[in-house]
Amino acid sequence: MSASFPRAEVVIDLSAIRHNVALLASRAAGAETMAVVKADGYGHGALEIGRAAVEAGATWLGTCSLDEALALRRAGIGVRLFSWLDTPEADFSLAVAEDIDVAVSSLDELARVAEGARRARDFSGLSAISRVHLKIDTGLWRNGCPPAEWPALVQAAAAAKPLVDVVAIWSHLACADEPGHPSVDAQAKRFAEAYDLARAAGLNPMRHLANSAAVLTRPELHFDLVRTGIAMYGLNPVPAAEELRPAMTFRSSVVLTKRIAAGESVSYGHTWTAGRDTTLALVPVGYADGVPRTLSGRMDVWLAGRRRPVVGRVCMDQLIVDCGDDEPAVGSEVVLFGEGTFGEPTAREWADKLGTIDYEIVTSMYRPRIHRTYLEAGS
């Protein structure tokens, strides 16, 4: 990037990531910490986040797909990697070769994973073993093995030794972000039953269940390992305040300013009309860069020391800010969302206005036109 100031940039503060990982690890002190870096690290960059998380104490990284895990391993990540949602086409021999743990939700998937170990054995002549985390569906009804099919799965998995080594059983919570929701206890109860059945089948697995919300609110559900995603990025999934620091700032800069007269209307559709003479600042980011067009007329940016309203429609590549009688210099920084510490909008504020969750806001910032920059402490 030649320009010192890219037109659209997300800045990721790795010291915030390390702070958050350390905080979460201390809250789950009896358990190991898995940093969840699926979807390119929730839009923050899987490799950079993974490295920072490991520096701060994470001993596992979690991904959605084997491809995501392989990319991390091949980039030099040495900690345990766990991939949990692969398609029937996935080549599980690669998981064996690259030392990646995989999830199994069904007898079918168990057979494919065992087959992967067999193929890896044929290639390498070594005693290749698939390391497996059996997933019990305790009531999210997404992936995972339904309780009715669990006894058969644990028995088949135990019988698949030595090709398959069951290292864990695990599950995922539906409503941990609503503390006190009765489904959490109901899921925990089914999880305990599934564990007993696994033990009865001769397995001795570790257990993991907690996502970020359960790390923060349900210490008795931390078990051996916790899977922290959103809170590691500094976004708080639970109602109680936490000392988390949002790591992502989305920013741009002013490329042009102009004075317009009262009565002039601005941007496509002329949806906003200046009530008095005013100065507009043009910012070269739009909905192609992740600024939702539905925020037209109802979002602010931080510019030249204060919040200012975006006026008229957000366009594909640009938006317009009303600066009143202030005249910000061309090149001035414009913060679209950030940590929130000096009054700038936050990803949470966007999510609330849009009727979604901040997970979706930050994850959608992974776009070809957005330049990503990493900040280290002190830089």
Ligand SMILES: *Cc1c(COP(=O)(O)O)cnc(C)c1O
């Ligand atoms: C995404 C995900 C997590 C992390 O959830 P957060 O709410 O972001 O902490 C944990 N486990 C599984 C299976 C996931 O898919």
